[in-house]
Amino acid sequence: MAGDCDYHDAPSSSPEQSSKSRRRDHENDDLPQPFDAKKLAPAKKRLRSASPSEAPRKQKRPGQRARITEAEREQIRQRQLERERTTGSAPTVASPAAPLPGSLPANPQRAGINDVVRAHYNAVPERGRDWRKTDSRIKGLRSFNNWVKSCIIQKFSPDEDHSPGALERGISSGNQLLVLDIGCGKGGDLGKWQQAPQTVELYVGLDPADVSIEQAKERYRSMASRGGGGGGRGGGRGGYNNRRPQRLFDARFQTKDCFAETIGDVEIVRQVGFNNAPVATARGFDVVSMMFCMHYAFESEAKARQMLKNVASALKKGGRFIGCIPNSDVIGTRVEEFNKRLAAKKQAQQKAKTDGASSKAAETTSPSSSPAAEDGEVEEGEAEESAEWGNDIYRVRFPGKTPEDGVFRPPFGWKYSFFLHEAVEEVPEYVVPWEAFRALAEDYNLELQYHKGFADVWDTEKDDRELGPLSERMGVRERHGGALLVSPEEMEAASFYVAFCFYKV
Numbered sequence: 160m161a162g163d164c165d166y167h168d169a170p171s172s173s174p175e176q177s178s179k180s181r182r183r184d185h186e187n188d189d190l191p192q193p194f195d196a197k198k199l200a201p202a203k204k205r206l207r208s209a210s211p212s213e214a215p216r217k218q219k220r221p222g223q224r225a226r227i228t229e230a231e232r233e234q235i236r237q238r239q240l241e242r243e244r245t246t247g248s249a250p251t252v253a254s255p256a257a258p259l260p261g262s263l264p265a266n267p268q269r270a271g272i273n274d275v276v277r278a279h280y281n282a283v284p285e286r287g288r289d290w291r292k293t294d295s296r297i298k299g300l301r302s303f304n305n306w307v308k309s310c311i312i313q314k315f316s317p318d319e320d321h322s323p324g325a326l327e328r329g330i331s332s333g334n335q336l337l338v339l340d341i342g343c344g345k346g347g348d349l350g351k352w353q354q355a356p357q358t359v360e361l362y363v364g365l366d367p368a369d370v371s372i373e374q375a376k377e378r379y380r381s382m383a384s385r386g387g388g389g390g391g392r393g394g395g396r397g398g399y400n401n402r403r404p405q406r407l408f409d410a411r412f413q414t415k416d417c418f419a420e421t422i423g424d425v426e427i428v429r430q431v432g433f434n435n436a437p438v439a440t441a442r443g444f445d446v447v448s449m450m451f452c453m454h455y456a457f458e459s460e461a462k463a464r465q466m467l468k469n470v471a472s473a474l475k476k477g478g479r480f481i482g483c484i485p486n487s488d489v490i491g492t493r494v495e496e497f498n499k500r501l502a503a504k505k506q507a508q509q510k511a512k513t514d515g516a517s518s519k520a521a522e523t524t525s526p527s528s529s530p531a532a533e534d535g536e537v538e539e540g541e542a543e544e545s546a547e548w549g550n551d552i553y554r555v556r557f558p559g560k561t562p563e564d565g566v567f568r569p570p571f572g573w574k575y576s577f578f579l580h581e582a583v584e585e586v587p588e589y590v591v592p593w594e595a596f597r598a599l600a601e602d603y604n605l606e607l608q609y610h611k612g613f614a615d616v617w618d619t620e621k622d623d624r625e626l627g628p629l630s631e632r633m634g635v636r637e638r639h640g641g642a643l644l645v646s647p648e649e650m651e652a653a654s655f656y657v658a659f660c661f662y663k664v
């Protein structure tokens with residue numbers, strides 16, 4: 160989600176698990192071991208010896224910088240509007256009549272979008288888990304989005320032949336997961352991966368925001384210092400709430416733009432296997448995850464294709480591509496409603512003007528008077544209204560014209576700003592028209608398996624044997640099937656998103 164990466168923080172530890180974690184600080188056999196690509200194929204029943212790859216460090220506490228007042232927020236919003244006016248960044252929306260953007264932007268204003276996104280995420284303060292769990296006004300939304308991400312990881316990360324419960328029985332199902340997290344941000348999903356039903360052997364996090372990458376490394380070090388048991392309150396489909404904390408996986412982080420460039424030049428990605436290179440037996444990743452970030456790739460067709468090429472080349476056959484993105488059905492419906500209202504308003508204005516002109520004409524005898532000159536068009540210099548909606552905690556705003564029927568054609572370059580309460584400022588995002596994305600994914604042998612709006616994920620999974628209790632531990636609802644701890648405003652913001660899973664065939 161735009162605006163706040165640390166928003167998707169790892170679930171916290173229960174007191175019991177924390178004490179286990181503290182005990183495990185002294186059991187260095189559970190600390191991560193550097194990943195060894197040579198051992199990759201075949202990836203069956205390996206045991207790892209201990210060797211901590213990261214030294215523990217002290218965690219930072221949330222500071223004054225984390226607080227942003229309403230006045231400051233309004234100033235930020237005004238600055239953003241001013242920047243759009245002066246840089247002309249608003250017109251990057253492709254109009255339906257515009258040619259299909261086929262190549263990376265030659266226009267420096269458009270190329271600057273990456274810098275805006277990177278700068279935005281770099282500037283989002285790391286406020287710490289305590290703040291997110293207590294002071295945050297959107298803690299229900301944070302918990303809910305984290306729960307949905309956990310659901311997707313729990314449901315789709317295991318291999319097809321993974322046997323549920325293998326971990327609890329103390330046996331490995333053989334293959335251990337190699338996970339690539341594109342747009343990993345501050346590493347908010349590290350704890351969720353530590354709680355995955357199938358043991359993770361290697362986690363690779365890529366993101367263009369260098370500050371976020373440093374924060375992700377810090378989070379990983381802090382998990383390592385707790386012996387890997389800090390994944391905490393999460394639970395799994397295999398019923399592993401009572402299982403012993405898993406050994407922490409090895410993790411690598413690198414600053415990388417994964418949409419404008421190939422990721423085939425990232426050494427660890429090459430070692431795991433990119434497009435079957437360097438050797439045909441290269442294994443490839445089991446899972447590629449893209450949580451709340453793929454929408455940045457829909458700036459142009461070239462970027463969307465590069466993004467999918469990276470995903471498909473990194474995945475093994477049978478590998479899963481999971482993630483969440485804004486729901487283009489929701490956006491399309493809002494845009495269509497807005498355009499209908501605008502058309503009705505214009506029609507009413509025109510009628511009022513025509514009526515006024517007719518009565519004037521009746522009063523005057525001048526033959527040169529022409530009602531057509533006052534045709535109800537928007538006056539020169541008067542800003543055209545653009546589609547905008549939201550509530551107290553989120554806001555979506557298109558800077559220019561949007562399709563009347565809410566169908567985004569061509570499917571790239573439809574920029575809007577997304578504002579989330581507690582974010583630093585609005586950040587430009589792009590509509591991901593679902594059907595176009597799905598069709599494009601097929602070009603890269605990615606076959607759709609799952610596609611569900613966040614509200615539907617709640618409806619279908621809230622009573623699941625594992626995911627239901629997990630929602631309680633994660634603060635989505637009160638214990639014992641109690642009240643939902645997500646306000647209606649927060650649920651509306653969450654419903655802006657869909658979760659998906661594709662299989663590489």
Ligand SMILES: C[S@@+](CC[C@H](N)C(=O)[O-])C[C@H]1O[C@@H](n2cnc3c(N)ncnc32)[C@H](O)[C@@H]1O
Pocket residue numbers: 160161162163164165166167276277280341342343344345347348365366367368371415416417418419449450451452455
């Ligand atoms: C809302 S944050 C989500 C972070 C994380 N996936 C999570 O769920 O907490 C979006 C992330 O997408 C990243 N991003 C933006 N453009 C990207 C690109 N070209 N390649 C990879 N990541 C990108 C941003 O830097 C940011 O960290």
